[in-house]
Structures are given as structure tokens and as C-alpha cells.
Amino acid sequence: MREVRIRDTLSGELVKLEPREPGKVGIYACGPTVYSRIHVGNARPYVVFMLLRRFLRRLGYEVKLVINVTDVNDKIYDAARAAGVPSAEHAAEMIRLYEEDTNRLGLGRPDAEPRATETMPEIIELIGELIAKGHAYESGGDVYFRVRSFPEYGKLSNRDPADMDQGEEAGSASLKEDPLDFALWKAHKEGEDTKWDSPWGPGRPGWHIECSAMAEALLGADFEIHGGGSDLVFPHHENEVAQSEAARGVPLARIWMHNGMIRVADEKMSKSVGNIFQLAEALDRYGPQPVVAYLISGHYRQPLEFSERALDEAKARVERIRNFLRAPAQDGAGEEDEFVAARREAFLDALADDFNTPKAFAALFELIGEANKRPLAGARAAVADLLPLLGLEALLEEDEEVDPEAERLLAERERARAERDFERADRIRDELIARGYEVRDSADGPRLVRR
RNA sequence: GGGGCGGUGGCGGAGUGGUUACGCAGCGGACUGCAAAACCGUUAGGGCGAACAGCCCGUACGCCGGUUCGAGUCCGGCCCGUCCCUCCA
Numbered sequence: 001m002r003e004v005r006i007r008d009t010l011s012g013e014l015v016k017l018e019p020r021e022p023g024k025v026g027i028y029a030c031g032p033t034v035y036s037r038i039h040v041g042n043a044r045p046y047v048v049f050m051l052l053r054r055f056l057r058r059l060g061y062e063v064k065l066v067i068n069v070t071d072v073n074d075k076i077y078d079a080a081r082a083a084g085v086p087s088a089e090h091a092a093e094m095i096r097l098y099e100e101d102t103n104r105l106g107l108g109r110p111d112a113e114p115r116a117t118e119t120m121p122e123i124i125e126l127i128g129e130l131i132a133k134g135h136a137y138e139s140g141g142d143v144y145f146r147v148r149s150f151p152e153y154g155k156l157s158n159r160d161p162a163d164m165d166q167g168e169e170a171g172s173a174s175l176k177e178d179p180l181d182f183a184l185w186k187a188h189k190e191g192e193d194t195k196w197d198s199p200w201g202p203g204r205p206g207w208h209i210e211c212s213a214m215a216e217a218l219l220g221a222d223f224e225i226h227g228g229g230s231d232l233v234f235p236h237h238e239n240e241v242a243q244s245e246a247a248r249g250v251p252l253a254r255i256w257m258h259n260g261m262i263r264v265a266d267e268k269m270s271k272s273v274g275n276i277f278q279l280a281e282a283l284d285r286y287g288p289q290p291v292v293a294y295l296i297s298g299h300y301r302q303p304l305e306f307s308e309r310a311l312d313e314a315k316a317r318v319e320r321i322r323n324f325l326r327a328p329a330q331d332g333a334g335e336e337d338e339f340v341a342a343r344r345e346a347f348l349d350a351l352a353d354d355f356n357t358p359k360a361f362a363a364l365f366e367l368i369g370e371a372n373k374r375p376l377a378g379a380r381a382a383v384a385d386l387l388p389l390l391g392l393e394a395l396l397e398e399d400e401e402v403d404p405e406a407e408r409l410l411a412e413r414e415r416a417r418a419e420r421d422f423e424r425a426d427r428i429r430d431e432l433i434a435r436g437y438e439v440r441d442s443a444d445g446p447r448l449v450r451r
Numbered sequence: 452g453g454g455g456c457g458g459u460g461g462c463g464g465a466g467u468g469g470u471u472a473c474g475c476a477g478c479g480g481a482c483u484g485c486a487a488a489a490c491c492g493u494u495a496g497g498g499c500g501a502a503c504a505g506c507c508c509g510u511a512c513g514c515c516g517g518u519u520c521g522a523g524u525c526c527g528g529c530c531c532g533u534c535c536c537u538c539c540a
Contacts, residue, residue, distance in 0.1 A: 012455090032540065045540050075538065157535075158454055164536070182537065207538090229540030233455080239537085260456080261534065270539060297474085298464060302457075303533065313463060313475045320474080323488055350465090358465050362473035369473090372489055422484050429486080440488055449488085 002059050004352045006225065007301060009233060009256040010156050010241075014354060017255070019224050024062045026219035027053065028253070030211060030228035030236070031113070033070040034094035035079040038101055039276040040291075040306060041229075041262035041269040047295045048259050048355070049227055050107040051391050055351050058389060066218050067110040068211060069095055071117050072204050077192055087193050088117075101279045106288045107391050112218050116210040120196050123205045123213040126247055127184045127198075135246040139175040141187025141201045147180040150242045156256060157234035182239055184209045208239035212252060216244065226253035230260055230301075231268070260303040269306055277306060290315035292391040296357035317361070322395050324368045324383065328444065336378030343367040344382050351389065360390065402448045406437050410448055413439070 004017040019025050029049040032042050046067065053065040071091040080090035095115075103109075116123070127143055130136035135149045147153050147161060154161050161180055183206035188195040195202040205213075215223065221244065228237065237256065244252035261268045264275040282291050294314035298304045343363045350359035364386055371379035387393045402410075409428050416425040429439050437448040 009455090030540070033538085038540085042540050073538085154454095159536070160453085163453060180537085227540095230456085230534065231539055232535095234535055235537045236539090259540070261540080263533075266533070268534070268539085272538065302464090305463080307463095309475085310463065316476090317474055319488095327489070356465075358463095358473075362465065365473055417484080420484075426485070438487060441483070441486085442488085447488095 001061075002348060002352050004056070004059070005354055006255050006257050007354050008254075009237075009258050012158075015255050017224065019061075020220075020222060023060065024064075025056055025225065026064050026066070026223035027225045027227065028066045028068070028211070028215040028219055028223065029110075029226075030232055031067040031069050032098060033073050033075060034091050034098055035073065035075040036094065036271060037097050038279050039269060039271070040279055040282050040295075041276070043102065043105065043279045043291070044262060044295050044300075044304070045228055045259050046102055047105060047107065047292055047391065048300045050105075050110070051296065051357075051389065052225075052355055053110075054391075055355070055389055058348075059352075064112070064219065065110045066112045066114065066215065068214050069098070069113055069115050070207065070210065071095065071115045072194060073207065080193075081191075091117075097280075101283070104280070104283050104288055105292055105391070106394050107292070114214040114218060116205060116214070117194075117196075119210060119214050119217060120205070122217045123209055124198050126213045126216070126243070127205075127209060129247045130184065130243060133247065135243070136184055137177065138200045139177075141203060142175050142183055143185035143200055144176050144181040145184050145239065145243055145246075146177065147182070147242065148178060150246045152245070153180075153242050154238065156238045156241045159234065159238075182206065182208065182235065184243070208236055209243060211236070212240045212244040212247075215240075215252065216248075221248050221252060222250045223253050225255045225257050227257040227259070230258040233258055259300045260298075262304050262306050264306050266305075282311065286311050286315055289318045289392050289394060293318050296390060297361070298358060299354075299356055301354075317365075318392065318395070320365070321368065321383070321387070321392065322398070324372060325380070325395055326398075326449065327372075328442075334377045336382070337376045339370055340367060340376055340378045340382045343370075344386065347386050347389075357390065360386075364390070398450075402437070406432060406435055406448055409435075410439070410446060414446065 005014045006017060007013070008015040017025065027049060029045050031046070032038050049065060049067065053063045056063045072087075076091050077087050080087035083090055127136060130145065131138065131143065134146070136143055136145050164180060185198060185200055186203050186206060187200070188202040188204070192204070194204065196204060215226065226237070226240075240252055263269060264277070267273060267275060269276055279291075290311060291314070294311050295304070297310070297314055297317075343366055346366075347360045347363035350356045350363060353359070364383065367379060367382060370376055384396050387395060409432055413425045413428040413432075416422070416428065432439055432448065433451070436451050438451050440447050440449055
């Protein structure tokens with residue numbers, strides 16, 4: 001099996017993918033908190049990890065991908081209150097929109113999409129274990145993780161707790177033993193319309209514990225890859241590392257894989273900054289393939305600039321692939337050309353080397369460029385074979401059916417051209433363009449292409 | 452202030468010691484009745500020269516040093532950007 005390497009945030013190194021059980025990979029990626037509709041930045045990990053799953057399956061791994069949904073949180077309470085609906089209802093609606101938006105990417109669904117509110121027994125059990133082992137304590141209905149009890153705290157984000165700002169939040173008498181401690185369980189407060197029973201009284205889970213519990217419940221401890229946006233490294237993932245390892249004595253995950261932020265004008269796209277572009281809006285405007293192609297146009301770990309120009313370029317790249325696919329096949333017969341085989345290998349090697357999608361794109365375009373110049377046995381089949389790994393397989397099955405009226409116009413234009421009445425021919429071509437067709441003449445006659 | 456990541460051609464974006472990444476855009480060409488698609492060339496210049504001949508030097512890697520036969524790549528220093536430092540994909 002091809003060796004796969006991934007950059008691991010914890011060690012900072014390229015790490016070989018070495019599953020617990022040969023051939024089986026568990027991946028957990030942190031999904032959105034559903035208090036509003038997701039934006040383009042939220043879609044990046046979704047696309048990256050959905051495509052990583054495809055690639056690993058292609059290599060023969062059995063893969064289980066989990067992308068969670070955080071459906072109980074302060075922001076959800078706030079948004080629901082502002083909208084005048086129950087928080088559970090608001091969350092349910094946002095989940096519906098999240099699924100609708102991500103479905104439009106055409107990449108399918110993860111294998112599991114657990115929700116915090118459906119994982120309460122596991123969360124409570126995990127917190128109980130931490131208390132039993134002295135890593136957590138109850139205080140006024142809350143439960144906190146005792147950061148000082150886990151000496152390795154800070155290893156993921158490369159911070160020393162001693163250096164961390166310990167200033168107490170102004171004006172709030174804390175229930176914590178130590179300012180570094182973080183909440184595992186939050187006692188129910190006035191105005192919150194949902195709550196769950198626990199040994200520490202009614203309340204709800206803290207943000208970090210839900211991911212530890214869901215990941216462990218679905219993938220087991222010491223699973224292969226834990227991912228998410230780089231803005232989650234601290235505190236979210238740091239806390240997951242601490243609480244899971246403290247409770248179970250083994251690391252939560254083997255590889256920590258983080259994607260870079262989408263930026264707008266050199267600043268992170270973020271709901272709090274307000275510079276967001278919703279995924280649905282991008283899909284409406286550019287279509288799914290250009291959006292997917294855009295999101296993997298740079299290496300997943302690097303920041304990616306969001307701009308109309310970037311989306312336009314992605315669209316142009318998709319068009320180049322599409323034009324290749326709809327050109328008359330020139331593959332010729334016989335065995336796959338050596339050049340084709342070499343580009344396919346380069347493509348797969350690129351993905352195996354820290355999931356380098358831009359490098360994979362380069363291999364694909366080298367193949368297309370060469371095939372545009374000379375008949376290349378197997379080129380088309382190879383492109384068809386590789387496109388799904390980039391999430392662009394829809395380009396293969398595009399319906400090129402032309403409506404009868406357009407066919408009639410095309411024939412009429414041909415008659416006009418035969419009569420050398422070019423004025424009339426061009427008028428008809430304009431009409432076809434208005435109907436959404438582009439005319440492409442060739443030695444084999446004209447064809448209509450949908451725009 | 453601390454920690455992480457980065458600064459590559461007109462733009463986006465790969466590349467961790469040794470010849471063109473790749474894509475986009477612009478310009479020119481060829482094709483075409485004209486286009487579109489695909490294709491070819493080009494996007495730094497300067498010097499010698501009568502020359503639209505030929506030759507020579509130079510020609511993307513933030514800046515300055517260093518190591519090396521050879522540096523975008525390694526080392527040191529500096530500048531700049533960005534993410535995180537308990538809302539965040």
C-alpha cells in the first residue's frame with residue numbers, strides 16, 4: 001500500500017499514517033457550531049476531510065470519517081433568543097441548512113455526524129472518570145478540568161502553562177481553583193431553555209468535552225487522525241488532548257491535522273469579524289465544482305485568500321478540464337501510454353505526501369495539456385479515474401443534451417454559412433448564446449456547448 | 452509580549468541542495484468567413500552590432516550575511532504578514 005504522510009501538529013513533523021489495525025483508519029474532524037448558516041471558511045475542513053476519505057479509500061483503506069455538529073452552546077441560545085424560537089428548534093433548522101449547503105458540494109456525507117445533545121451519557125461518563133481520577137472537580141454545579149493535574153498540558157499548541165496569562169476575568173468571582181481550568185460541565189442558568197440531568201445537577205456540557213466523548217464513542221481511543229481548523233488548536237484541541245489522555249491514559253489521536261484559515265483582505269473570514277461569504281452564496285454564484293476546486297487550490301495547511309478573482313480562476317481551471325472532457329476522444333487504442341501512467345502516479349504521490357492537492361492538480365493538468373497535443377492512450381480514462389479524488393467527478397456526467405430548438409437554430413446557422421450569409425449566421429449564433437449555448441466549430445462540424 | 456505558520460513571476464500557488472511546477476491573466480501568432488475551444492510563442496531588460504542576422508550578460512524566489520562546486524531550498528541576523536494566547540472551521 002502506498003505510504004501516506006501527514007503533517008502532525010503535535011510533533012510538527014510529517015508522520016507516516018500507521019493505523020491501529022492495518023488497513024483501517026478513523027478520522028474525526030470538528031464541524032460547525034450551528035448558530036448560523038455556514039460560510040466558505042467552514043466548508044474548507046468539510047471538503048478537505050471528505051476528499052481525504054476518498055483518497056484513503058482509493059488506496060484500499062477502510063475509512064470511517066466523523067464530522068460532528070455542536071448543537072448546544074451560548075451562541076445558539078443567543079441566536080435563538082434573538083429569533084424568538086426555542087434553541088433546539090433553531091439548532092435543528094441550522095443543521096438542516098448545514099446539510100443542505102454541504103450536500104450541494106456534491107461530496108456525499110461523512111460516515112457519522114454526531115451531535116453533542118445526543119451524546120450525553122458518554123459525556124457524563126467521561127467527566128465522571130476525570131473526577132474519579134482527580135483531574136476534575138465539581139464546583140457550584142459546574143465541573144472543571146484541573147489543568148495542573150496534567151503536566152503535559154500545552155504540548156499540542158506548544159505553550160507552557162506557566163507562561164499563560166492568568167489574569168482573572170474582571171468582575172466575575174470564579175468557581176475555578178485555577179484560572180487555567182476549563183469547564184467540562186456548566187450548571188443550568190436562568191434563560192437557557194435546554195438542560196440535561198447529571199450527577200452534578202442539571203446543566204449542559206462544555207465545548208471541549210463533547211468532542212472527546214463523541215470521537216471516542218465512534219472511533220475508540222488512539223484513533224488515527226483528528227482534524228479541524230487551525231484556530232481550534234488552542235484551546236479546543238489542547239483541551240481534548242488533556243481530558244482524553246488524563247481519563248484514559250492513552251492519546252486521543254495519533255495525528256493532529258489542521259487546515260489553514262480562509263482570509264478576506266488579509267484577515268480571517270469569521271463570523272465575529274463579519275467579513276463572511278456564505279457557502280450557499282458562493283455555490284449560487286459559481287456552482288459546486290468551482291467552489292470545491294477553489295477550496296483545494298492551495299495546500300490545506302496554508303491560509304487561502306478569498307476573492308472573486310480566486311473563484312473565477314478556479315472556475316477557469318474547471319472549464320479547462322471540462323473542455324478536455326468534451327473534446328472528441330483522441331485516446332487512440334492500445335495500452336495506457338507511459339506518460340499517462342507517470343502522471344497518474346505523480347497525482348497519487350502528491351496526495352500521499354501530506355495531501356498536496358495543488359500538486360495533484362498540476363499532475364492532472366500536465367496530463368490534460370499533453371493529451372490536448374497528441375493522442376495519448378488512456379488519457380481520458382485516467383482523468384476520469386482521478387477526478388473523483390478532487391471531488392470533480394460531476395464533470396464526467398454532465399448532461400450535454402441540447403434542446404430541439406437549439407438544434408434547429410444550429411442547422412439554420414449551418415445553412416446560412418453554406419450560403420455565405422455570415423450576417424445571418426452570426427445573428428443565429430448570438431441567439432444561441434442568449435439561450436445559453438456556445439457554438440464551437442471544428443473540422444467535424446459544429447457542436448453546442450452549454451454555458 | 453509568547454507560540455505556530457508564512458513572505459516565490461502581472462496574479463494565485465507548488466517546490467526543502469543541482470535543467471519548464473501547474474493554473475489564471477495580458478500580448479502576439481496560427482486556426483476560423485469572424486469567433487469560441489484546443490495549439491504555438493511571449494510577458495526584463497541591457498550590451499556589441501548596419502541589422503526585424505548573430506553573439507554576450509542578466510532575467511521569480513522579503514532583506515543582509517554565511518555554508519557549499521552549486522541555495523527558493525541549509526545556517527545566523529533583521530524586516531514584514533497572518534493565526535492562536537480560553538466565541539471561532
